[in-house]
Amino acid sequence: MIDTIVLTQLLNGFILGLIYGLMAIGLTMIWSVTDLPDFSQGGIYIISAYVAYWTITLLNVPYFLAIPIGALAGILLSVAFERIVYDRLRPSGVLSCLLAAIALFFLLENAANALWTPKAKIMSVPETEVSINLFGIVTSYHRIIIFIISVLLFIFVHLFIKYTKIGMAMRAVAEDREIAALMGIDTSKVYIATWALGGALTSVAAILISPLYAVWPGMGTLPLLKALVVVILGGFGSIIGALIGGLILGLIETFGAIYVSAAYQHGFAFILLLLTLSLRPKGLFGRR
Amino acid sequence: MSEKKRLGKKSIAIVIIAVIVIVIGSVLGWYFMMAPAAPRVIKIGYSAPFTGPAAEFGTNGWRGISIALEEINAKGVYIKGEKYTVEVIRYDDRCEPTEGAAAVKKLILEDKVIAILGSHCSSVCMAIAPLCDENRIPGITIECAADAVTSPGHEYYFRMRPSMGLMAPLITPVIIDKLKPSKIGFLAINDDYGRSFVESFKKNFEGYGVSTVVEEYFERGATDFYPYLTAIKAAKPDIVFYVGVTPEGALILKQAKELGLIPEVKFIGSEEMGEYELVSLAGKEAVAGTYAISLWAPKPEIRELASKVKEKFNAPMHYAIVFGYDALHVLVKAIEMAQSLDPAKIKDALKKLEYEGLQGHIKFESFEYGGKLFVNQGRWTPYLIRWTEVGEKELIGP
């Protein structure tokens, strides 16, 4: 009996880790390319979940079609923020950009609360809520979908960064913005691509997790904070780091909640952050 | 431009900004104070959380009040033969004490209300109660649960629903009689509401020789209950009280079903879980067969209110709507009894009146219970209901 519980928790921790990882990739790309820990992704996390929720309930679009639609919303918002807010604020330093990001997150959270009332909405996806018994582990079909989609996304992003032109340009800008600009890379195009990628990943993470939990205005804060920890833990700008970091945090939180204390469940991320920063500030796979 | 002039200009700019801020502040304050009392309007204040994690309570409370307001103003309120209309001014307190205090002070001192409704979160109620006494303005809380709100009590602060400490002794015998548990467990939200719920029910069940085997707390807005449910599964209780808001309740039931805890263990929800919203969120199958302590029984007049709510707000019935509705009616009845707008007379009327509310028979008494002195506290017995397979409420007791 005991090991099935441990196995179930292992899977849950794994799935949670993948979600943190997904969001962390977006953040780590944006942070390394533009030097900005983009808090507004927390807001995009919320809005994309709502967009997916409304497309499913109002337009009764199947869940799998809602994911790209939500992701599109995330991309548009993300790029809009870059063009309208961050681009203008960049000359006055990272400080103002960071605060604008927080203000945007604050705005989206309260806008969601005002527009769609604070009541939590459950995104019921009947086809995937069927619970199956996978060699002893009681889990739902949906979690397997999360597993598959996130692994595919990780591979896609990894290849995208390594082999496409835009991907290389992003890495160049991440290394050193001035030199990249000197070498003829159009930095504003790279910024748009980075923000689009970030927005897409954050939205997919939000839409994947929503059926398991709920969609409500306050859903953005904790995942954003956890993803930031994962970025630092995994190492600045490293995709594999975001994945591994996410898994570590997911597992520690799930098992920590049972064996240590559930009340401080969200405190483990903080302890993990402190350990990383004191032992290995540049993270597991970080370069800088 | 010599330095002298330039520095002068800068300081003058600062003082202009500072003075403008102060002047606007006081002018506005002055304007509110001097606002001529519009002819024959009864101004009532309402402080509730419209933003933040508890925003749902405020929204529902406001729905109940606005329906009651329509009914009252349709009839009009007659004091010494003159017809008055009622106006309710509402402010957001974000379920945070300093915001609540600022909101209520503004209502009393600036908007000159003669009575206060609110708030919903016990921490805010504890900040509001002394203000009512200080300014001698009667206040009725919509749904604060913690005992500390009315004990030690405040002469001008009233509560209709039984507090957490009082609910346990009233409903425990019903649960013992109907479900006959031997080991119980708790999964409660980690806030004043959850903590006082567990504390009082644990004490009362021990009175009947029923022991508590597991006690878990989760954060407001939590969504992953697998760790807690796994711990509960290991402790093997007969019944589990799960305490929180409906979204959390729905997730608990869905995740408990996933872990096979339901139907093996009987789940009894706190008063939130006696709402239709739980069914809409968790789905009929997850809810079927589970129990809940409910603050309103499926009576005909509540069905009538439910249809009004559906038609006006397209929202399911919720006990905060019932409380908001009852609170305004009780307050207006007191004003009519006192036949005056003097807050002190309204307070005295409130202390004497009895009112057949949708929630139950409302009478504000002061009494001793469990070593605590309660003041202006309502004491009707809550209902134990069971969710049927069809997602309807079935009254089990009393």
Added chain:
Amino acid sequence: MLKVTGLTKSFGKLVAVNNLSFTVSEGERVAIIGPNGAGKTTTFNLITGHLKPDRGVVEFYGKNITGLKPYKICRAGIGRTFQIVRSFPNFTVFEHVLVGAISRYGPRAQMDLLKNQTENVIQKLGLNAKKNTIVRNLTIVDKKRVELATALALKPKLLLLDELMAGLNPAEIDEYIELLKRINEEDGITLIVVEHVMRAVMKLCNRIIVMHYGKKLAEGTPMEISTNRDVIEAYLGEGVAYA
């Protein structure tokens, strides 16, 4: 005074400074020259603690200061300026130099002691006219002068100047050479200068160290260096080196 032995620093595969050793005694005016990427600035950074050496020891008046924090090394009496000029943009020139004085005498020192320390450094460098100008509005040349002034306000024993003369016209170069000579002779401040402007090196310095790909190629008086075959070869490229 300054003894550097076996200094080595590599970034991944690139060995920036390779087993460099040299000594500088008090009052000397030494120049370090070499083509770009020879490791001159890296050597400076290793001495002032901005970079930690992989191997080697830096001794100042016999005390081992290898790898100490930059502010400790500075307090030991080593001032420096940067290849790409660094400054506090929002300060006035007076405040900028004052920071050097405060760092030297501590924030609790008498205000007038600090004031006249700053005044006479500004006087010495001819910045009086621009005393109240915000540094951001100065030309690059003036900014370098302010950076030098701030370093001097620290009353250092040894001053490391990284391409101070770059971008100056001949008249300004001569003016600086006179200035540096006066600082060296009157205030007894030893100078180590990284320069590309050969005119300045020849006129100012009594000893030259030539670095090439991180190694010390040659060391000696200006005369010896100008006729040294290896130096010419390294500078003007192979095949051209004939006396």
Added chain:
Amino acid sequence: MAGHNKNNIYLKKSLFYPRAIRFLPIIITIVILIMLPLYASSYIVFVAAIALLYAMVAAGYDVLLGYTGQLSFCQGAFYGIGAYLSAILTVNYGWSFWQAMPISVLFVGLVSAIIGYPALRLRGAYFAVTTFFLAHFVYLIFLNEVSLTGGPLGFRGIRPPEPIGPLSFESMANGYLLILFSFIIIYALLRKFVNSNVGLILKSIEQDDILAESMGINTAAYKLLSFVISAIVAGYAGTMFAHFFRLLHPTTFSWFLSEMVVIITLVGGVGTLIGPVLGAGIVTFILEFLRFAPEIRYVGWAIALIAILMFEPKGLMGLIKRIGVR
């Protein structure tokens, strides 16, 4: 002084500028604030008191953000620790406020030093994110250590500060005046500190900490000093709040408060000390003014904030400087 120089903006501590004119605006404002309880309702006095507490924390915070360039999100945590500790000492251990307050402030200073030392080695955004988490972790402690802080049940029955001679702080007006006077004292101390040599060093760190370090300034020590100072001011404001409002609950000290302090400092104008004080006034005024629209209050506020950030990144003081200089 060589002749008049065209691009000479202005001397900060000019000698020949008559003292009176320079201090006149500040004196007028203080007089208005002192008279406030006489002509304004206790609602405005209460809101002004909370605004003054915010102004105190924001001014202290400006030393850290404006003068030393370190963005931190844990002022709310220090404010909370000060409040809870002073409440616990006075209510549970029967200390008088005048004993509990200094101890609480010192404790906050100690905690900030212990946390600050490792955290300050981090660069910019890393430091900001760590302090963001620290604030959330301290909030979790307030919420979960029920035996110590009363957790979600709140901490009640805090007595106002004991009277000094005839002056009792029982009433709201006196409580407000105590906050006002301590604000004035703290602001004066901070102004003196910021204009001192140490202030100049902090400003040098804010502009280029590598150059400052190579100029012999122990940047780590000075960053820690400014971190501790801003924490101590926040801790002190916390003790004032506890004995003014007399009810503590974890929600008051969530990261919302830290974020508000950062916003106030920036809206007011970073690195000017008077900026955050005006920022506190403006922000409180806007939020109180928007009370009539409960749902969209914070949406409107967030839009206003973004507009301010976009059009005047230097905040209010930047605006004034632009008006002043032209």
